[in-house]
Amino acid sequence: MRRSTVTETPTTAGLGAFAGLVDLARSVRPLFGTDDPSPAEIERRLRDTLGVLPAPTVVDVTEHIRWSRDGIDGVELSWETGFGPRARGWLLRPAGETGALPGVLALHCHGGMKFFGKEKIANGPTGPVPAAINAFRERCYSGRALADEFARAGFAVLAHDVFGWGSRRFPVADMPASSERVAAALRATANEPPNEPLTEPEVYDLHAGAVEHDLAKALGVLGTSWAGLIAREDLLALDVLAARPETLAAAPALVGFSGGGARAQVTSALSDRVGATVVVGMMSTLAELVEAHLHEHSWTLMSPGLGTIADLPGIAGARAPRPLFVGYGETDPLFPPAGMRAAHDALTRRYAGTAAYQGRFAPVPHCFDSEMQTAAIRFLHGVLPRR
16 A cells, blocks of 8 residues: 555644744734625735736637546536646536536545546546546545536536646646655655556656645745636636536536635635535634644645635635535544634624525535535525526
8 A cells, every 4th residue: 555645634733833923913914804804805805915817818618528428428628728738627417418507616626636636526538537536536525526426416517627737737847856855755755565666646746745835936926826826727717617508607606625625715705706605624714723734734725825815714705695505524634623613603694694604514524425415416406596
């Protein structure tokens, strides 16, 4: 068994010697939404702080292979993002469906697995998925292809790759030398069988994980960030989905787990074209998260200045009363229980007097399991317009 490069259980060291840093920062500026920013102000702060660069206003979408399998009709799409390889996405619908359906933009997670993006949550045209994907889905999605489940439930679902993942990844040879140093150290401590070569996905994931810090630094120099760059590409994919004839004209929903849930929060706050949002395994108040859990999360969420924009429930609920579903894992090691409860209380207050927020707690670890999937699907059926 190969040693996973993804940390499953956080340490409790937290910020250690920096324990007073939050108080020092509070003395300089409002933190975590304590100044109660308006939705428009949250959007402005997100764009400015994350450095969300302008996206193309006209998107040239190319259709590629079509397939029908396991109750799903699919078509592969690709489009330019303005740099790097074309983004590829799979648009999935119930087999035989001919009319327009409510749209869902399914956002893949981080998971320490970057060679694959959309493949983690969707089955494409080539049939059986690699063993590594099956194992990942067992751990995170009850063994299911999340996007396929939503498609079979009656939605037009687009799952796409973003910068650094899948079709949007970049060659290992183009990565900084630091990635090889870190990857070599990881290989040396991985306790792998002697002379067993790493697979191509394993090589990429080792290097991509090692270089994430360097890329975050480079993106910051350029005035953007991991979260800002991904938000730009998610907004672009939202435009692609909304323009498809397979999708109802009404605003699509966003669905994401873990890093995908972080993407859903940010994209929802940035767009007036979203009909509903589903966030699973990615919710806590920042004050509770910072000291002992912050270091377990990637640059794709924890951007410099995040705490000066709003709290996480403030970002997720910025467009209230837009419908919002949040799934909480009571034994999720990546989030403090007190932070999850505080976030739920904050969202309950924000949505007071409406039935548009549903917070669901389950005795599960960091996952988007089958029961939570069923609950999220039922929620979207209740809030998205039908034909």
